[in-house]
Amino acid sequence: MxxxxxxxxxxxxxxxxxxxxxxxxxxxxxxxxxxxxxxxxxxxxxxxxxxNYTNTVYGTNADFTEAAEKTVHAVVHVKNVAVFNGPRNPFEYYYGNRGEGKAVQGAGSGVIITPDGYIVTNNHVIEGASELEVTLNNNQSYTAEVVGSDKKSDIALLKIDAEDLDYIPFGNSDNVKLGEWVLAVGNPFNLKSTVTAGIVSAKARDLNTADAMPQSFIQTDAAINPGNSGGALVNINGELIGINTAITSKTGSYIGYAFAVPSNNARKIVEDIMEFGDVQQGILGIRGGSITPAAVEEYGLSTSQGVYVASVSPGSGAENAGLKEHDIIKQIDNIKINKFSDLTGYINSKRPDDVVKVTYLRDGDKREVDVKLTKYEAYRITPIGLEVANASKKELRNYNTDYGVKINRILRNDLPAEEFTGAIITEINNEKVSDIRDVERVVESKSTADPIVVTFIDKKGEKQRVVWR
Incomplete structure (x- = not known):
C-alpha cells in the first residue's frame, strides 16, 4: 500500500x-x-x-502639437479690398449716395517670414487689390503694402508696419521626402487659424497649365480649401517647406490633391524682390522634355527616366559647357532628374551666373560638366499667346536677318507650337523690333481694341504676316 x-x-x-x-x-x-x-x-x-488596454494607441510617432503651436500665430488672414468711388448705378445720385466705400473681393492667407513684418503669399490672392488688409491671429489688423510679386510663380511679398512678430523660418524643400508628415496652416472659408495634417504625396508635380511656366509643386493630401492660398505648408519641426497655392477639384473644394510652391523657390523669389526689385531667373539654355515610353522606342534610348535634350540655345551656358542635342540629363548637383519638372524646380531656385554640375548620358556614357546659368529674359504678348525672347547673333544669321526676337514659347493650346516656336519676329504693327524691350514698347503703346500685326520668318526662311484681332 x-x-x-x-x-x-x-x-x-x-x-x-x-x-x-x-x-x-x-x-x-x-x-x-x-x-x-x-x-x-x-x-x-x-x-x-x-x-481592455486603456491608453491611446497612435499609428505614428509624429507629434503635431509643437509644430502647430510654432506656426499658427505666424499665418495671417489677407483680405483683398477694392475701393470704389462714385456711383455704381444711376439711382445713387438721386438718393444722395455718392457710392464711396470698400468691398472685400477676395481673401486668402499669408506667412510672416521676418519679425519686422515681411509676409509671403500668392500673387492671385493680392492681384488687382486697391487695398490689402492683414489680420493676425491675435485679431490685430494692419494695412499691407505690396513690395513685389511674380505672376509666373504666383508668389508675392507684402510688408506691414509691425515689430517682434512670430514668424516661420524657411526649411529646405529639397530635403522633403515622400510620405513625410506635413501641416497646412491657413484660413479656409474665412475660418481663422486652421491646421490640417497630411503627408507629402508627390514632389516636382507639374500641373501642365498652358499659360504658365513649367512648375514644380509639392503635392500633399493635407486638406486645403479656398482661403488656404498663400498659407504655410510646414514639417513637424515647424519649418516652412511650401506656400499652399492650388487644389485639383471638380467642385472647387478639397478632394485629396493640394499643391504648394516649394520653399526654396519661394525664398529665392522673395530674396530677389528684396534685393533686385524683380525675379532673377537663371536658365540652362536647353529645350527638351521628360523621357516617355514613346521616346524610348523612337530614339532607342538606354534609360526610361531623365530629361531629353531636344535642342541647345546658342550662346547659352549649356552650349558653352558642351551639352548637345540628344543628351539625357540625369542629375543636377545632388538632385536626381527623373522628369522635366525635377529640372525646372531645381533650376528655378537658382540665379543667373550660378554654376551647377550637370550629370548626363551621351551615347550611353555617363558624363559630368559644370554649367553657368544665363539670365532668362522674355516678354509675354498676352493678347496673342506668344512669349518672345532676345535672339542671339547666331540665331539671327540662321534666319538670314540682322534683327528680330525669337518666339520662345506658345501660351495657347490652339496655336501650332511646332510652326511658331523658334521663329524670328522682325516687326510688330509695322515697327522693327530688335529686342524684347522694343516688343514691350510697341505692344504697351497700342490701343486695346487695335489688332496686333506680327511679321515673322518661319523655319523655312519664308516671311509670314499674321493679324490678331
Whole structure:
C-alpha cells in the first residue's frame, strides 16, 4: 500500500513538472512566434496589447502639437479690398449716395517670414487689390503694402508696419521626402487659424497649365480649401517647406490633391524682390522634355527616366559647357532628374551666373560638366499667346536677318507650337523690333481694341504676316 502511494505521488509530481515545462518552453515559444520575434533569446514580456488596454494607441510617432503651436500665430488672414468711388448705378445720385466705400473681393492667407513684418503669399490672392488688409491671429489688423510679386510663380511679398512678430523660418524643400508628415496652416472659408495634417504625396508635380511656366509643386493630401492660398505648408519641426497655392477639384473644394510652391523657390523669389526689385531667373539654355515610353522606342534610348535634350540655345551656358542635342540629363548637383519638372524646380531656385554640375548620358556614357546659368529674359504678348525672347547673333544669321526676337514659347493650346516656336519676329504693327524691350514698347503703346500685326520668318526662311484681332 505504501508502495502504491509512493508511485501515485511520483506520478503526480511528474505531471506537474511536465505541465510546468510545457508552460515554460512550448507556450513561451508560441507567444514569441505570434509577436514576430525571431531571436533565440528567452522571451521577456509580451508586446500584445490586451483588448481592455486603456491608453491611446497612435499609428505614428509624429507629434503635431509643437509644430502647430510654432506656426499658427505666424499665418495671417489677407483680405483683398477694392475701393470704389462714385456711383455704381444711376439711382445713387438721386438718393444722395455718392457710392464711396470698400468691398472685400477676395481673401486668402499669408506667412510672416521676418519679425519686422515681411509676409509671403500668392500673387492671385493680392492681384488687382486697391487695398490689402492683414489680420493676425491675435485679431490685430494692419494695412499691407505690396513690395513685389511674380505672376509666373504666383508668389508675392507684402510688408506691414509691425515689430517682434512670430514668424516661420524657411526649411529646405529639397530635403522633403515622400510620405513625410506635413501641416497646412491657413484660413479656409474665412475660418481663422486652421491646421490640417497630411503627408507629402508627390514632389516636382507639374500641373501642365498652358499659360504658365513649367512648375514644380509639392503635392500633399493635407486638406486645403479656398482661403488656404498663400498659407504655410510646414514639417513637424515647424519649418516652412511650401506656400499652399492650388487644389485639383471638380467642385472647387478639397478632394485629396493640394499643391504648394516649394520653399526654396519661394525664398529665392522673395530674396530677389528684396534685393533686385524683380525675379532673377537663371536658365540652362536647353529645350527638351521628360523621357516617355514613346521616346524610348523612337530614339532607342538606354534609360526610361531623365530629361531629353531636344535642342541647345546658342550662346547659352549649356552650349558653352558642351551639352548637345540628344543628351539625357540625369542629375543636377545632388538632385536626381527623373522628369522635366525635377529640372525646372531645381533650376528655378537658382540665379543667373550660378554654376551647377550637370550629370548626363551621351551615347550611353555617363558624363559630368559644370554649367553657368544665363539670365532668362522674355516678354509675354498676352493678347496673342506668344512669349518672345532676345535672339542671339547666331540665331539671327540662321534666319538670314540682322534683327528680330525669337518666339520662345506658345501660351495657347490652339496655336501650332511646332510652326511658331523658334521663329524670328522682325516687326510688330509695322515697327522693327530688335529686342524684347522694343516688343514691350510697341505692344504697351497700342490701343486695346487695335489688332496686333506680327511679321515673322518661319523655319523655312519664308516671311509670314499674321493679324490678331
Amino acid at each position: 505504501k508502495k502504491l502511494a509512493s508511485l501515485l505521488i511520483v506520478a503526480i509530481l511528474g505531471g506537474i513538472l511536465s505541465l510546468c515545462g510545457y508552460k515554460l518552453f512550448l507556450e513561451e515559444e508560441s507567444v514569441a512566434s505570434i509577436a514576430g520575434i525571431s531571436s533565440s533569446q528567452p522571451h521577456q514580456s509580451s508586446t500584445i496589447i490586451p483588448a
